[in-house]
Amino acid sequence: MTIKELHALFLEHPVICTDTRKITENCLFFALKGPNFNGNAFAQQALEKGAAFALIDEEEFKTSDRFILCQGVLSTLQQLATYHRQHSNAKVISLTGSNGKTTTKELINAVISKKYRSIATQGNLNNHIGVPLTLLSIKENTEMAIVEMGANHKKEIEFLCSIAQPDFGYITNFGKAHLEGFGGVEGVIQGKSELYDYLTHHNKHVFLNADDAIQKERLEHYTKKVGFSTKDHQYYNIKFLGVDPYVSLEVEETTIHTQLVGKYNFPNCCAAILMGKYFNVPIEEIKSAIENYFPKNNRSQILSKNGFDIVLDAYNANPSSMKAALENFSMMAAKRKTLILGDMFELGSTAADEHQAISDLAEQLNFNEVYLVGENFFRTNTSYHKFSTFENLKEHLSNHPLEKGAMLIKGSRGMALERVLDIL
Template sequence: MIAALYQHFLDHPEVCTDTRRIAKGSVFFALKGPNFDANAFAAEALYKGAALAVVDDPSVVKDDRYFLVEDVLKALQDLARHHRDQLKIPVIGLTGSNGKTTTKELINVVLSTRYLTVATHGNLNNHIGVPLTILSIKPEHEMAIVEMGANHVGEIALLSSIAKPSHGLITNIGKAHLEGFGGIEGVIRGKSELYQHLIQCNGVVWINSHSHELSNMAKRFEAPLMYPDNGDYYHCELVGVEPFLKVKNEEGDLIQTQLTGKYNFDNIASAMAIGKYFEVTPAAMATAIANYSPQNMRSQIIERGSNTIILDAYNANPDSMAAALENLSLQNAQRKVVVLGDMMELGEDCDKEHRNLGHILNDMKPDTVFLCGEFVRITHEEVADSFYFNDRKGLMEHLQTHPIKDSLILIKASRSIGLEQVVDHL
């Protein structure tokens, strides 16, 4: 069945899962979700120009433009596995608790100076996004960078079985998705599934020697490529943090980046260690790193009137929240303001971690603290003089009537809180 489906894919090498974005001549996969069944939209996909509709509901099949399978999601994943088996290029698998997408983008800009690369689009890093990334690899591509996300044990193993990375990196291990993983030990087990795959296939692994957990994992490998400390496979240094990071590379050259936050140093070092392995010149790496500008609410710097905003509202967990606040404390600004929202998926640690956030804020002493969401009510109890709002609407109304001026403002929360909408009210 997969061989026949693969022939259709070779004839029409573009895959689509959304009838709102049908490309002419594409193969449409009728996936199911909690609140939808795309089998019902297969005819619409064909009407809009799809060449084939892969479905698992026999009742919707009308002609030979429908390809009936037992399970559409499994067919998508199996098709990606089959396509991966035909590819003879390096595939770099990337996971971690924080910094995955930024690191992936940095690796891509570095490697693309020498190779024709393909990388995960945005953060499409789950059981659907990874197959779509693999299926986007064309014959002309020379290298792929595949981001893999997870919120429970076993998911990285599944994604590794699809992407079959030949090379791999874990950015870090932290307190992310604790609810799904069942605690930090579950996070370690889950993320290490990438390295288990690489051990089995005799792959290449880069390991950040700054991380105790990752350094322990290095003992499983015969020759892990360590970075960024002196004496490691690749060495670089952080020499400045305000307002953007300044890095000294292995050759001693200074690179002025457009990235803020010490936490981004490890992401930069990862990209340069991988660039060295694939023989990208130091000059090309330096230019690529210097020219990279973060987008999509990941440590994004926005100038708004007399204020400078650090928009870091794509996601948040206890480790990334603490790192963002540490970065703010290192900046030289007349006034420092924080606008923080809930950290999601913390399970039984939720109250403890939001209370601890209050302790961090008390130690840091920003000029003004705004808190928005359900769980940060506990943070508000810890931080005297903080402003609390249970939703964005109340927060935005307050900001309109009490405008902030001449301030450095950090905005950070889990994605579902939607704090990026606050920017237009500053």
């Protein structure tokens, strides 16, 4: 079956499933493989649960005409997504970066959807599987598609661009994330910049934070760019008003009060505002979209529980985002401040130094109590409470209840520090 023929079949059955636990009636099941599973073995089960057809790449599993045999299920999914993208009328906005991708994507979609029929990456499905699935969610009437792209090594963004073929793009920032895979900060810059490389090579439009020296330098001679800045009047000006604890800003004499904590969320809001202006969304609608966006999924959420005012930022962490979170928390108005920090993953040979640097920063910022959790933090040289496992932290806090006050909880996803909420 050719990709063109498969696309015709997809239009008749426009729902893709890759997990037999989430089969919907008349969907197409793609039998993906992983290190510990073979989707081909579940294809029959998918059909029994209601899938219309199952795409497989191992002939032994083909027992009827409802099985479609292809060279490789993953590459077929990716080719189908590109074909579908090429035959849709939607404009594709792609974004990547070390920190803030998902929040920025959701803010952009909130703003864009005020004027256009839009779709956006669900959650953080931003890899070589998630990007195709996002593209395949484009409907006939979709006008804008906001596609988040994640990467932990070079050439990954380049590959995702070849699938999504974006019309516009934005990089949130370049930070100390996935250092192990990128081989250092310079590798991060090169890897994330593959989005701008694609756009400039194809003469597409670029959005940029003109206050970011790296972005500004890399795009200095490119003409199809639109940027925001707090100081450079060559670009669209947005004024930062402060955080208390939420970000406030001013644009075109309009004040916007967000539900987002941390100055690090200011450029995320600016990117959404810039794109709203570029696509002619009225400023009143932009204001409404941003003021009514509430973070979720453990991303900089403000919670109150049993006398604690909690900043829950347990979705992910790297040295850049950790530093920004600590500095922001130190500026919040509270009589008592407690930190609970979990290990940062994928730092390779820099892990020891980066965890020690965060521990040292916490000492400089003078918090009342600091609890460090994870094997890397356990090895730091510090006077703080430190625990090699979450279970050890839990046991300690069960016997030594925390004093009420403000609390920041932050760590990499694998640490699952949202479990602290069950202890309080």
